Every structure is written in structure tokens, then in C-alpha cells.
Amino acid sequence: MSVMGNIDKLGGKYSETTAIRHILDYHGAVAAHNNQPISEAMLFGISGGIGFSYYLFEYVGYEPTLFISVAHRYTGRFGQYMDRLYKRLGLETTLKMTHSSHEAETNLNTDLAHGRPVIVHVDRGQLPYYAEESEYGDHALLVLGRDDKSNDLVIADQSVMPIYLAPADLAYARESIDTLSFRALTLAKPGAPIDLKEGINRSIKQCWDAMINPPQPKKNYGLSGLQNWTDVINSTKAKRGWLKIFAPGPNLYVGLKWTFKCIETLETGGGGMRGMYADFLDEAAGVIGNKQLKEVAKMYRKLAQLWTDLAYAALPDNIPLLKDTREMIINAEDAFLEGGMKAVGEMVKVKAHQDELTKQAYSDFPLNDDQSKKLLDGLKEHVEEILAAETEAVTALKQAMIL
Numbered sequence: 400m401s402v403m404g405n406i407d408k409l410g411g412k413y414s415e416t417t418a419i420r421h422i423l424d425y426h427g428a429v430a431a432h433n434n435q436p437i438s439e440a441m442l443f444g445i446s447g448g449i450g451f452s453y454y455l456f457e458y459v460g461y462e463p464t465l466f467i468s469v470a471h472r473y474t475g476r477f478g479q480y481m482d483r484l485y486k487r488l489g490l491e492t493t494l495k496m497t498h499s500s501h502e503a504e505t506n507l508n509t510d511l512a513h514g515r516p517v518i519v520h521v522d523r524g525q526l527p528y529y530a531e532e533s534e535y536g537d538h539a540l541l542v543l544g545r546d547d548k549s550n551d552l553v554i555a556d557q558s559v560m561p562i563y564l565a566p567a568d569l570a571y572a573r574e575s576i577d578t579l580s581f582r583a584l585t586l587a588k589p590g591a592p593i594d595l596k597e598g599i600n601r602s603i604k605q606c607w608d609a610m611i612n613p614p615q616p617k618k619n620y621g622l623s624g625l626q627n628w629t630d631v632i633n634s635t636k637a638k639r640g641w642l643k644i645f646a647p648g649p650n651l652y653v654g655l656k657w658t659f660k661c662i663e664t665l666e667t668g669g670g671g672m673r674g675m676y677a678d679f680l681d682e683a684a685g686v687i688g689n690k691q692l693k694e695v696a697k698m699y700r701k702l703a704q705l706w707t708d709l710a711y712a713a714l715p716d717n718i719p720l721l722k723d724t725r726e727m728i729i730n731a732e733d734a735f736l737e738g739g740m741k742a743v744g745e746m747v748k749v750k751a752h753q754d755e756l757t758k759q760a761y762s763d764f765p766l767n768d769d770q771s772k773k774l775l776d777g778l779k780e781h782v783e784e785i786l787a788a789e790t791e792a793v794t795a796l797k798q799a800m801i802l
Contacts, residue, residue, distance in 0.1 A: 402544035402553050403561075404516070410559035410736065412668030412675055413470065415481050416442040418518045418539040421555040422586050425516055425543070431592035432686050444679030445598040446484040447471030448606040449672050449699075451789070453624045455639060462653045463644050467661035469671040469706070471606060473614050473621075478520050478537065478582045483605075487598030491587040496580040500570055503581035507542065510585055517542045518584045521572035528562065528735060528743050537579075538666070542569070557666070560739030599683045600800070607797040610789070622793070625786045632782060633775035647771040652760035655713045656724055658778075662710040664732045670703030671710075677703065680796075691799035698792040705788055709781040715774075720765050724756050 404425030411417025450471035523538035613621030634640030645654035684692035714725035734742035
């Protein structure tokens, strides 16, 4: 078997489900209901699907850090969010973890020598083909094998092109996340077509239940988290109101930039992952014979546009610094997704432009206090509209599965 196995198409939206789709395709795995490869949307849905998490961190000497997760990532640690997917699909996995970089390299080499592709986790900001700062500590890659000529590792990432990466570069990106302990996972070839029905039913229940009844602290998760964001996004009185935390200048610039990235480009496929979840529901409707899910899918497609509208409102056209920042983010993502390693040169230019924009935000931020308040007032209206639509959609999702 070649290093690509049975994979005939690379690329994806969410790194973990992309890696899992690639490894299933490598093994020639198919679904029981149609004897066809399993889509990334289906894998994403069965893993738990969409969600909402809101995190705001403050550290002395640094700009405040905003992270919004639009996937079902409420409990567990980095690297563990897909464990429920493996269980629901009945997949046999082998997990290796170590604090030794030497042992991690030995483990990887052993698996590759035996023809076993390996899912590893990295800080994607430490990869040479990303233009971003160190930013995302749970990016998954599938290491397929080695190139015979260069000895570089052949990697399937989200790009439609294979990645050729020096072993030292991969080791550095893996080592950048202490908590993952060089996590490496292999998956045995499924012995029969995979039945999706039970996994679909369980995952949809888990999805709507967590949105309606989120875990503690409730103010960070699900519909409660969205309500909390609505309450603070333009507040001057709330303890963690944005006009206190993200004061006009570099702090607000960071908050607006990350709002856009978390919704549109940070492994979401755009639209806060709601479009991919709609694709899952459309597929799931046929698998389990529930036509009502197709109607709910339409609601999530509308939500995808609402999330995109919010993201673009955070970096709008009428403010050149913010528009340039948005276009820089989009161009960097598109360059990687379409070109893989060929985009490295473009990424260097993007990184330099990013540094220039950040300096401008420090020296000459274009919004005063009143203008910043007006922008955040507009974002609040978008979040309120999303909250209402999310509430309606998740209620319909629950009803569709109870009927």
C-alpha cells in the first residue's frame, strides 16, 4: 500500500474530524447504510456536533485573551474530545503518551514502519506553514509515512495538498503543548462496514442537552453562555464587560480579531460550524429515517449566516485597520487550505503584514470611546439575534428526536 493508502481526497474543516476522516479513508472504511466513505460532517456530528463556550482570560502584562468555541467542547482535556466518537463508532484505537521527546519519536517511527498512520496533536502556531502566533493547542494531524527521497514526514492536514514536514519541525510543534504528553493515536482497520445509527441518536441528544442544560460554570457554556456574552459585550458596568476589559486600542483590537477568527477561520469552516452541522443533520435524516431533521438543518444553515454576519461586523469594511485585518486572516487561511507547504512564502508576507497591523493598533487605533461603544452595541444586536435563533433551533432539534 502507498503512503496515501485508500485516500483519494485530502482536506477538511475541523482538524480532529479531518484527521479521523483521513485515517478511515486510508483503511478503506465505509458506512453500513450505503457502503460509502464516511463524511467529515457525519464524523463531526457524531462526535458531539456544535456547541458554544466563552472564555475570557486576563494576565498581568498581556492583552486579555478571548476564546470562543463553537464546537461541542465542554468537558475533557485537549486530545480527548474525540474519544466519544471512537466509542460510538466501535473503533479500536491505541493511544501512546509520554513526556520524553525521544520516546515519542521512537513510538512514531515504530508505528509508521508497521504501516500505521498516526494522529498527533500540535500547537499549530509552531508549524512552519501557518502564519499565526502560537494560538491553538489542540490541532490534530495525520502522519501518513515518510517520503522516500527526503525522509520528510508526509502529513494530511486541512489542506487539499499533502504536507511534507521535517521530523524536527513536527517534534517541536508537538513538544509545545506539555499537557498532551506527545499524544499519538492509531486506529485499527475496521473489520466491517460501520453502523452509524446509534452514534447519530446519542450524539444529537448530547448536543441539544448540553446547549439547554450546560455544565458548570453555566455562564461559559451553551445558551447560558450566549446570554452571558450578550450581557457583557457592550457593558460598562459588568465586572467583565467588554468596555472595561477590551478598552479602545490594542485590547479591543485583540478582542475583535479573535471574535472573527473563532467564528470563521479557527477550524470552523465558517459560520460557527453551523453549516457543517446542517450537513450532518441532512445526512443523519436519511440514515435514521427522520425527515424532521432536514427541517432543523435549514434552521442551522440560517444560523451559519447569522454567525458569519457577526464575525464580519467585528471587523467591518468601514474601518480600514479592521477590514485589512479581516482580509489578512482570510488570505492566510485560504493560502494554506489551497496550497499547503507551497503557501509558506505567502505566509511569511502575511506574518509581516500582521505585525504591521498590530503596531498600528497600538499607535493609532481608529476608534475613540464613543465609536467603540457604537461598534459593540452593534455586535450585541447580532449576538441577541443569534441567541434567539439558537434557542429556536435547539428546541426544534430536541423535538425532532423525541417525536
